[in-house]
Amino acid sequence: MTPSNPLNALNFSGGPGALPDSVLQQVQEAIRAVPEVGLSILGISHRSDWFAAVVAELEDNIRRLMGLPADYRVLFLQGGATQQFTMLPMSLLAGRSEPADYLHTGYWSGKALPEARKVGPVRVVWSGEAGGFGRLPADGELDFNPRAPYLHYVSNETVEGLQFHRLIGRDDVPRICDMSSDFLSAPGDYTRFAMIYAHAQKNIGPAGVTVVILRDTLLADAPADLPAFLDYRAQIAAHSILNTPPVFAIYVVLLVTRWLLGEIGGLAAMERVNTAKAALLYRALDDSDGFYAGHAAPADRSKMNVAFKLPTPELEATFIAAARAAGFSGLGGHRSIGGIRASIYNGLTFGAVEKLVDFMDGFRRQAPRP
Amino acid sequence: MTPSNPLNALNFSGGPGALPDSVLQQVQEAIRAVPEVGLSILGISHRSDWFAAVVAELEDNIRRLMGLPADYRVLFLQGGATQQFTMLPMSLLAGRSEPADYLHTGYWSGKALPEARKVGPVRVVWSGEAGGFGRLPADGELDFNPRAPYLHYVSNETVEGLQFHRLIGRDDVPRICDMSSDFLSAPGDYTRFAMIYAHAQKNIGPAGVTVVILRDTLLADAPADLPAFLDYRAQIAAHSILNTPPVFAIYVVLLVTRWLLGEIGGLAAMERVNTAKAALLYRALDDSDGFYAGHAAPADRSKMNVAFKLPTPELEATFIAAARAAGFSGLGGHRSIGGIRASIYNGLTFGAVEKLVDFMDGFRRQAPRP
Numbered sequence: 209m210t211p212s213n214p215l216n217a218l219n220f221s222g223g224p225g226a227l228p229d230s231v232l233q234q235v236q237e238a239i240r241a242v243p244e245v246g247l248s249i250l251g252i253s254h255r256s257d258w259f260a261a262v263v264a265e266l267e268d269n270i271r272r273l274m275g276l277p278a279d280y281r282v283l284f285l286q287g288g289a290t291q292q293f294t295m296l297p298m299s300l301l302a303g304r305s306e307p308a309d310y311l312h313t314g315y316w317s318g319k320a321l322p323e324a325r326k327v328g329p330v331r332v333v334w335s336g337e338a339g340g341f342g343r344l345p346a347d348g349e350l351d352f353n354p355r356a357p358y359l360h361y362v363s364n365e366t367v368e369g370l371q372f373h374r375l376i377g378r379d380d381v382p383r384i385c386d387m388s389s390d391f392l393s394a395p396g397d398y399t400r401f402a403m404i405y406a407h408a409q410k411n412i413g414p415a416g417v418t419v420v421i422l423r424d425t426l427l428a429d430a431p432a433d434l435p436a437f438l439d440y441r442a443q444i445a446a447h448s449i450l451n452t453p454p455v456f457a458i459y460v461v462l463l464v465t466r467w468l469l470g471e472i473g474g475l476a477a478m479e480r481v482n483t484a485k486a487a488l489l490y491r492a493l494d495d496s497d498g499f500y501a502g503h504a505a506p507a508d509r510s511k512m513n514v515a516f517k518l519p520t521p522e523l524e525a526t527f528i529a530a531a532r533a534a535g536f537s538g539l540g541g542h543r544s545i546g547g548i549r550a551s552i553y554n555g556l557t558f559g560a561v562e563k564l565v566d567f568m569d570g571f572r573r574q575a576p577r578p
Numbered sequence: 579m580t581p582s583n584p585l586n587a588l589n590f591s592g593g594p595g596a597l598p599d600s601v602l603q604q605v606q607e608a609i610r611a612v613p614e615v616g617l618s619i620l621g622i623s624h625r626s627d628w629f630a631a632v633v634a635e636l637e638d639n640i641r642r643l644m645g646l647p648a649d650y651r652v653l654f655l656q657g658g659a660t661q662q663f664t665m666l667p668m669s670l671l672a673g674r675s676e677p678a679d680y681l682h683t684g685y686w687s688g689k690a691l692p693e694a695r696k697v698g699p700v701r702v703v704w705s706g707e708a709g710g711f712g713r714l715p716a717d718g719e720l721d722f723n724p725r726a727p728y729l730h731y732v733s734n735e736t737v738e739g740l741q742f743h744r745l746i747g748r749d750d751v752p753r754i755c756d757m758s759s760d761f762l763s764a765p766g767d768y769t770r771f772a773m774i775y776a777h778a779q780k781n782i783g784p785a786g787v788t789v790v791i792l793r794d795t796l797l798a799d800a801p802a803d804l805p806a807f808l809d810y811r812a813q814i815a816a817h818s819i820l821n822t823p824p825v826f827a828i829y830v831v832l833l834v835t836r837w838l839l840g841e842i843g844g845l846a847a848m849e850r851v852n853t854a855k856a857a858l859l860y861r862a863l864d865d866s867d868g869f870y871a872g873h874a875a876p877a878d879r880s881k882m883n884v885a886f887k888l889p890t891p892e893l894e895a896t897f898i899a900a901a902r903a904a905g906f907s908g909l910g911g912h913r914s915i916g917g918i919r920a921s922i923y924n925g926l927t928f929g930a931v932e933k934l935v936d937f938m939d940g941f942r943r944q945a946p947r948p
Contacts, residue, residue, distance in 0.1 A: 213611045219621045221669040223827055226621050235620070237611040239602055241583045247907060248831070250605070250784045251589045251596050255913070286786065287654040287807065290821035294805040326803050409822055414620045416656065416824035418785045433696050437657065451660035451780055454786035454824065455594055460620070537617060543625070 209442050217560050221538025222366055222513065223389070224409040230471060231463045240457065254455050262462050263448060269465035271474050274398045276421065283420040283440070284448045284458050289388045292418060293320035293360070294403040295438050296384060299430035301328035309333045309356040309381070314341045314365030315544055316386065324360070328514045331356070341545075343505035350376060350554070358382040358402065364390035366410070367542040369515035369549065370508045375400060382426055389455060390512050391419065393554055395481035402426050408457060410512070412464045413556040419455035468554070478554055485552045485561045486511035492565045499572045503547065517547040518575075524548060526530040527571055534567055589625070589932050591908025592736055592883065593759070594779040596925040600832045600841060608829065624825050629762075632832050633818060639835035642770045642843050646791065653790040653810070654818045654828050657724060659758045662775040662788060663730070665808050669729050669800040679703045679726040679751070684711045684735030685914055686756065694730070700727070711738045711915075712864035713875035720746060728752040728772065734760035734882050736780070737912040739873055739919065741880035745770060752796055759788065762838060763924055764849035778827060779922040782884070784832045787827035791807050801834035838924070848924060855922045855931045856881035862935045869942045873917065887917040894918060897941055904937055914938050 212229040219226040225419040238249040267282045307329035324330045364371040366389040377383045382402030389408030403422040409415040436442040472478050493500040503515035517525045541547035580600040589596040608619040637652045677699035681705050694700045704715040736742040736759040747753040761776030773792040779785040806812040824927030842848050863870040873885035889893045911917035
């Protein structure tokens with residue numbers, strides 16, 4: 209196989225993000241020929257026995273990693289989280305009089321709101337908008353409606369770097385969570401969710417495929433006349449092959465789950481790595497005498513996205529340019545909040561964070577003080 | 579670069595299908611590092627300047643290849659043709675009293691019908707169903723409605739191997755065509771279409787991206803409250819980046835358009851190759867004394883998908899197994915009609931068809947006569 213490219217290891221992009229080098233090497237080989245098939249992954253039919261086995265193994269890997277019992281369905285769809293937060297109110301909110309509970313904790317949970325409101329009544333349980341999305345709500349601020357059709361929230365706000373480190377909501381109301389940016393990053397009691405969705409391009413693969421996990425009892429009262437491709441029941445009946453699925457992206461996600469189960473050793477082991485990476489990086493912020501000012505309240509700091517600012521926008525631009533020259537990429541903050549964002553998804557190694565922290569320490573010592 | 583894999587050259591799959599070897603080699607390199615970026619294509623942000631340039635060049639290449647003037651928009655979406663034939667009635671048929679004209683010429687045009695009927699009135703202008711979809715309509719059989727909101731048809735029926743070799747419809751009714759399986763295979767007067775859509779996985783790339791070409795005047799009366807990701811106007815305003823696009827698949831399509839413009843020399847040259855491939859293969863059918871019985875009426879034979887039967891299902895199974903042993907893949911007919919289907923998309927070479935025809939001649943001479 210072609211030797212690896214060291215620059216990929218220093219890719220701190222918010223997504224599409226870094227993938228493990230061993231996965232990239234297998235993908236590269238599969239472009240020429242998938243070993244057990246003999247054909248390029250780009251030319252293998254989604255109706256082949258081989259692809260059916262890919263989907264079956266991937267589903268099984270996700271069930272094992274997350275501890276999902278048989279009454280959960282696992283789907284691989286297109287359209288990203290956007291398609292999901294559009295589809296789910298069509299099935300679960302249309303025609304309801306009781307509003308669904310939504311949390312507005314950042315950029316992505318905010319994107320879900322107008323799409324739900326087009327379909328049915330929505331109640332925003334809590335919004336961090338007035339506070340610039342600098343923190344998440346405390347339990348005492350959350351008054352959930354026991355009659356809500358469902359609760360929708362985002363477990364990790366990618367843009368602001370805010371992550372729930374606890375379960376929220378009521379067990380008697382379907383808990384629906386967009387886990388796009390912390391999916392398969394740590395173990396959890398996933399059976400307390402009625403539905404989880406996550407696009408691949410943060411922790412588990414390339415852009416173009418979205419994993420959806422749901423209990424099919426959730427769909428008992430969904431409208432009968434939905435467009436087939438927006439109807440979870442039709443997608444379940446077709447085993448994610450209602451129409452041609454993104455074969456390549458699904459195969460890459462399979463390789464990532466094999467890496468999680470094998471090389472890494474499961475989600476508890478993955479969490480240990482992720483916790484160590486985040487601790488190292490936040491310590492660099494905390495030990496910087498305010499030079500690197502973290503965006504998130506310490507209790508809600510994300511282990512996936514570390515957003516921070518430097519004393520001036522000019523210094524931030526200098527920082528990004530110097531980092532790029534040193535081989536680091538993807539460090540620019542999201543255009544909605546600016547600043548710096550280091551995304552440290554599953555595929556990014558502890559060693560890469562060590563290198564970034566070294567770079568940050570050196571940059572700080574050389575920087576002019578305002 | 580890694581040497582090419584000769585088996586890819588003999589991939590007659592109905593889709594995802596064969597891609598040119600020179601494209602596969604560039605894709606393989608891009609998995610390690612896109613030359614001008616230095617990062618894996620799987621880890622490059624869709625918000626990067628590089629990706630914006632990819633989309634701009636791809637759009638420009640498609641405009642050049644098809645001769646599209648500035649009043650056409652070119653979008654790169656997910657969800658395949660299925661998403662398109664679901665989306666378009668939402669924008670163009672909802673709330674209308676006059677039915678849209680639909681042709682029912684095979685498997686894929688049939689898939690579009692129920693999705694349109696969920697949204698508004700539909701009139702089937704002509705159906706080939708009773709005739710087993712063995713031919714396309716003659717002009718005298720087509721009585722189009724001048725007041726229809728639009729006409730929808732499929733230019734090439736992938737499953738049955740039927741292709742329109744002329745333009746149909748009225749110039750005063752928006753002509754909307756699913757060109758998924760013959761997109762960019764030949765020149766045409768594409769400005770006579772109001773909208774064209776095509777998923778990538780036949781002629782132009784991997785599964786996971788769909789090209790949509792439309793005049794934005796078409797959307798003047800579309801409903802205001804559509805879900806954003808199903809609203810062409812929102813997708814146009816966001817330049818196909820309403821949410822994370824399938825970066826990898828779009829890049830591969832760019833490489834294929836570069837190959838079409840460069841190595842091949844444009845659509846007229848591509849058509850000459852495709853015509854020669856189809857002529858060679860159909861001649862093998864016509865010269866087989868009925869051993870290889872083509873599905874399509876000769877006037878409507880597809881240059882992309884050649885569907886045929888052998889005297890018995892047993893012989894067909896023997897044929898497919900022997901072909902596989904000889905290195906040919908993807909020759910099984912679609913499950914809805916069975917038999918054999920040789921798909922000879924842009925990426926498949928004339929030499930590969932010569933090899934298949936040689937194999938077919940040899941098989942026929944050795945086969946037991948019934």
